[in-house]
Amino acid sequence: MRLLLYVELMNSLDAVAKLMLTVKQGGLSLENISINSMDGGQRLSATLTLVGREEKGEWLARKLLNFPYFHKTRLLKLSEPEA
């Protein structure tokens, strides 16, 4: 399953590193990532294309919100599981 994850996060390299480490913990693989600054550089937005189990994507979107680095997450399914 390909998943699109949108994250708004603190503008810090630690936050970016934590994001990638949590993706790793979820056992998801990364197809694409785009990170941009927003709010005049106060925050970052990250858009990740991930491959893995849908429930792991859901876990990731929820898990990130346990950490103050991450302010908002949205998960979108891009493709159905293969038959």
Add this chain to the structure above:
Amino acid sequence: MRSADHLVKQMRASGVEVIFGIPGGANMPFYDAIINSDITSILVRHEQEAAHAAEGYAKIKGRPGICSGTSGPGATNLITGLVDAAMDSVPVVAITGQVVRAFMGTDAFQEADIVGMVLPHIKYAVTVKDSRRLSQEFVNAYSIAVCNRPGPTLLDIPRDVQQEEVEDDFKPLSPEPYFYSTPPEPPLDAIMESVKLMVEAEKPVILCGGGVIYSGASAEVLELAEHLACPIVTTTMGKSSVPENHPLVFGVVGMHGRVEADLAVTESDLIICVGSRLSDRAVGPAKEFERNRKIIHIDIDPSEFGKNAKPTIALPGDARRVLRELVEYLKHVAAKRPESPFVQRLREIGAAYEEYMLSMDDGKTLHSWKVVDLLSRGLPPETIVTTGVGQHQMWAQLFWKSRMAGTWITSGGLGTMGFGLPAALGAKAAAPDRPVVDLDGDGSFIMTCQTLACVVDYNLPVITVIFDNRALGMVRQWQDMFYNKRYKDVDYTDRTDLVKLSESFGVEAIRAESYDELLKAVKRALRNNQALTVDVPVDRGELVFPMVPPGRWLTDVKLPPGFEIGARVLSMERF
């Protein structure tokens, strides 16, 4: 004023009373500032102890424990304790020194990227490079450590930041946005649907995790169980969430769970899981756990829903509040149930297991489980028990009967040997008037035994009972059962005299040769408020049963050899 002084003032205003740690080159301004405050600093002998002591302190106080180390090795020595705290959701704030800003990134003496190292296992970690932000960053870290699902945080502070002058405009600060949030709340229809499942269930069971203790939801759990007349079982971390002398409480479930607790789960048609991440050690393979039963999962951390086992209904929120809603609604729609034959049978099986184990006596050696049972019966209910990790920990979870909430402190998730004694030190610092007993193994004890120096230095008299089999007993048990008794690097020699070792730190110690001698010594130490180490020689060949082999379902439990009712235990169809 120096920013370190501002920080310490803020820490005091936040309620910090005690810090466990070791000073060094990079956190000296911080320690210098502590001199001018009424915060007590406890000088440990290794930073791992500081982190575990902070965990023990936090568990008793219900607010973050604080530990500190200098840069480099001081900071890296904290890591095991911080990961332990993350696994068991314990609020701990670590404050580490860092090399001066100009030297960062140059491989300077004692430089280590501690923030980078702890990131996978921490709620929040930051290197504070702006001295004007230091106190605010502490308040943020302190707040988020205990907010919703607790966990560890870390502030890394370059030495020059600590020394920098800041405005003397002290006023207590509040956490910034995202460092505090209210717990989630379950939708009303999910509450109603959950109650419907409870009413329909024939054999509901409540499974309590550590979240019940954090939430203070013991009374609500008992009220729900009494209305449903259903068994309560706990995870290792949930032990002491409910009094284990209550007739509906059947002890710890899992790999080394009580027979009756594992049976309650396997026979259930509905499990109400409260504040538990449903680890493999507790519930076995998720597919088996999900099969033939419905699952209601209550947790403050929504990411736990479906992580290990898929719930029929997920109820996000604070356990106490969610349970209160469930109980109120349940009482409106269903009458209190009478006690079921299922519960009666579980009680009989538990009693039979206990009777069988406690009747064992070869007249030669002391048996670990009997020692635990003896202490459990002989010590007051407010006694706080900590443990190391290994066979003794499993005997303790099987035979120690917690009677008050939050009196059981162990390393459940990470399984950190050496946890017991420093955690006991921290618990004693938090509750100096309560008995604190560390039930330890010789392998675990020797990893952090230098904590005894602090026990004496700070007059924090904990009692350490060492189940001394001169072996890494649990590893030995696995080699016995799964590696054809090919023992490798699990047996210690007799050279290390644990009595003399303890005495060398200034702690009285005895080697107990009988149950009577053991109990008398412990009671005397409690009466006199004295530290004591009791070395209890136990048989190296002891195996902890029940045991569910790794990766297997709870019905595959191996019972103690000769436990006659085993066959009947596993056949409960008629109930």
